[in-house]
Structures are given as structure tokens and as C-alpha cells.
Amino acid sequence: MPKGRKSCPDCGGEHGVRTKECSCGFKFKFRPPIRRGKEIDVSELNEGDVFRIISGTGSFWYSSRTGEKIYSQDRYKLTFKKFEKNGMFAFGKYGHEYIYIGESYISKTTGLHYRKPRIKLVKRKKSRDAI
Numbered sequence: 742m743p744k745g746r747k748s749c750p751d752c753g754g755e756h757g758v759r760t761k762e763c764s765c766g767f768k769f770k771f772r773p774p775i776r777r778g779k780e781i782d783v784s785e786l787n788e789g790d791v792f793r794i795i796s797g798t799g800s801f802w803y804s805s806r807t808g809e810k811i812y813s814q815d816r817y818k819l820t821f822k823k824f825e826k827n828g829m830f831a832f833g834k835y836g837h838e839y840i841y842i843g844e845s846y847i848s849k850t851t852g853l854h855y856r857k858p859r860i861k862l863v864k865r866k867k868s869r870d871a872i
């Protein structure tokens with residue numbers, strides 16, 4: 742069987758790997774896609790939880806010259822530390838980071854669009870009671 746092909750166990754017909762059903766009626770089995778992390782509200786975080794900011798969310802600066810949005814948060818894994826007045830502190834690959842989570846607004850001085858990011862939980866910190 743050549744690479745990128747599969748055969749039907751009922752009729753022996755040869756099909757492409759993405760074929761879902763054979764002409765004889767046999768249905769091929771597919772694995773569901775892997776979902777990494779569950780989207781949660783920022784208020785559900787506890788100290789030590791590991792999370793990721795969903796791409797395309799959070800505070801950004803709009804470049805009028807190129808027409809692109811330049812986001813101020815990175816997309817790597819961050820570990821939640823504590824909440825502050827309008828934001829939260831987390832640390833990750835490049836040290837500590839402040840993430841704005843207050844009401845959305847546009848700064849008149851910098852032109853930065855402040856808005857709350859959407860996050861995905863990667864891992865909860867295990868409590869001492871569970872150990």
C-alpha cells in the first residue's frame with residue numbers, strides 16, 4: 742500500500758487517508774482532535790496555576806503605518822502569581838510580566854488598546870492537601 746492511502750477492510754478498496762466512508766458503506770474510525778487546555782475566566786486562577794494567553798486577545802498597539810496589531814503579551818506558558826488593582830502578575834520564560842485585566846480602553850498618550858485577554862488553563866497547581 743503506498744504512503745497516504747488506506748484500504749477498506751470490507752471490500753478491499755483503496756482510499757485517501759482523509760476519506761471518512763467507503764463506497765461500500767464502511768465508515769472509517771477517526772480520533773477526535775486533541776484539545777490542549779480549557780478556556781477559563783481570569784478570576785478562576787489560583788497562585789501557581791500555569792496558563793497561556795489565547796493568540797489574538799489582550800492588549801495591543803495598532804500600527805497605522807502597516808495596519809497590523811502588535812500584541813503586548815507573549816504566547817508562552819505563564820505561571821500565575823497574584824492579582825493587582827487592574828491586572829495580574831505572572832512569571833514565565835523571560836521573567837515577571839504584568840497583564841492588564843480591567844475594563845477596555847484606549848490610552849490617549851500611548852495609543853495602546855487595553856483589554857482583558859482570554860486564557861487557557863494548562864495545568865492547575867496541586868494543593869498540599871492532595872499530596
